[in-house]
Amino acid sequence: MTLRLVLASASPARLATLRSAGLSPEVVVSGVDESRVRSDVPAELALELASLKATAVAAGLDEPALVVGCDSVLELDGEVYGKPASADEAVAAWRRMRGRSGVLHTGHCVVRDGRSVVAGAATTVHFADLSDVEIAAYVATGEPLQVAGAFTIDGLGGAFVRRIDGDPHNVVGISLPLLREMFAELGVRWTDLWS
Numbered sequence: 292m293t294l295r296l297v298l299a300s301a302s303p304a305r306l307a308t309l310r311s312a313g314l315s316p317e318v319v320v321s322g323v324d325e326s327r328v329r330s331d332v333p334a335e336l337a338l339e340l341a342s343l344k345a346t347a348v349a350a351g352l353d354e355p356a357l358v359v360g361c362d363s364v365l366e367l368d369g370e371v372y373g374k375p376a377s378a379d380e381a382v383a384a385w386r387r388m389r390g391r392s393g394v395l396h397t398g399h400c401v402v403r404d405g406r407s408v409v410a411g412a413a414t415t416v417h418f419a420d421l422s423d424v425e426i427a428a429y430v431a432t433g434e435p436l437q438v439a440g441a442f443t444i445d446g447l448g449g450a451f452v453r454r455i456d457g458d459p460h461n462v463v464g465i466s467l468p469l470l471r472e473m474f475a476e477l478g479v480r481w482t483d484l485w486s
Contacts, residue, residue, distance in 0.1 A: 293484075294355070294356070294357050294479060294483070294484065295317070295354065295355065295356040295357065296309075296314060296315065296316040296317070296356065296357050296359070296484055297316060297317055297318075297319050297348060297349075297352065297356045297357065297358045297359065298316040298317070298318050298319070298359050299319060299320070299321045299344040299345050299347070299348035299349075299358055299359060299360040299361075300318070300320070300321075300344065300359075300360065300361055300464075301318070301320045302361075302464055302465075304438075304443065304445055304446075304463045304464055305361060305463065305464045305465045306318060307445075308460055308463050308464075308465050308467070309465065312467055313484075313485040313486060314484050314485065314486065315486040316359070319348045319351070319352070319358075320348075321343070321344040321345075321347040321348050321360065322347065323340070323343045323344050323347050325340055325362070325373070328340055328343065330371070331371065333364045333365075333366040333371045333394070333396045334366075334396045334398070334411050334413065336362075336364055336371055336396075336398075337362050337363060337364050337396040337397055337398030337411060338398035338400070338409055338410075338411050339398070340362035340398060341360045341361050341362045341397075341398030341399055341400040341409070342360065342398070342400040342407070342409055343360070344360035344361070344362065344400070345358050345359065345360025345400035345401065345402045345407065346360070346400070346402060346407065348360065348402075349402040349407075355403075355404060356403070357401065357402075357403050357474065357477070357479055357484075358401065358402040358403070359399070359400075359401050359465075359470065360399070360400045360401075360402075361397055361398065361399050361400075361464055361465050362397070362398050362439075363395055363396065363397040363398075363438075363439040363440070363464045364395075364396050364439050364440070365388075365393050365394070365395050365396075365416075365439055365440030365441075365442075366393055366394045366395075366396060367387060367388060367391065367393040367394075368387075372384055372393075372439070372440050372441070373439050373440075374436065374437065374438060374439055374441075375435060375436055375441045377436075378430050378431075378436065380441075381430045381435040381436055381441040382426055382427065382430050384435075384440070384441040385421060385426040385429070385430070385435070385441060385442075386423075386426065388418045388440075388441075388442070389418055389419065389420050389421045389426070390418065390419070390420035390421075391417075391418055392415055392416065392417045392418065393415070393416055393418070393440065394413050394414070394415050394416070395413070395414050395415075395416055395439070395440060395461060395462050396411060396412075396413050397411065397412050397413075397414075397461050397464055397465065397466060398410075398411050399411065399412070399465070399466065399469060399470060399473060401470070401473045401474065401477060403477040403478075403479070406477060408473045408476045408477060410469055410472075410473055412457070412458055412461040412466040412469050413457065413461070414455055414456065414457030414458055414459070414461040414462050415455065415456040415457060416440075416442075416444075416452055416455050416462060417452070417453045417454045417455065417456075418442070418451060418452060418453065419450070419451045419452065419453050421451055425451070429447060429448065429451065432447055434446055434447050434448060435448065438464075439464070443463075444459065444462050444463065445463050
């Protein structure tokens with residue numbers, strides 16, 4: 292019998308990444324109110340949110356499953372940046388980020404049969420030096436309002452990332468190598484989940 296794989300995230304990028312890797316997760320959004328969780332430590336915040344999402348979804352399922360929860364935040368100058376709340380906030384973030392580097396932290400939590408494994412991944416992102424006109428045009432697309440740190444590498448924002456140091460999947464919001472190791476800790480072979 293194939294193990295049911297559930298992604299506790301509404302992120303189209305995470306879903307596409309898992310599908311590209313040969314997995315066929317179903318999506319169950321957690322409904323966790325992320326604004327309730329506060330931390331000045333970016334890696335801890337990402338882990339806490341990922342855990343809340345995965346455990347909330349796992350608790351609501353009526354049959355065995357492997358539940359994956361993730362959350363990402365950008366760290367710049369020690370500050371935490373999640374999804375911008377408005378276009379003005381996204382513009383301000385990009386004015387701080389342009390020509391600089393930040394660290395994208397993604398927390399991962401995998402739950403199976405009441406057991407959970409929690410781990411984080413961090414990738415350094417080097418941003419291009421955008422003009423105010425480029426920032427305004429990018430924010431006007433709406434894309435930066437949907438994602439942690441107000442940027443993507445797999446969409447329109449890809450042209451604004453000069454390079455990354457670390458796992459590229461992590462910048463999309465889900466580290467495949469880390470997830471493979473976490474599945475193994477719970478007795479699941481990655482290749483057994485290929486569809």
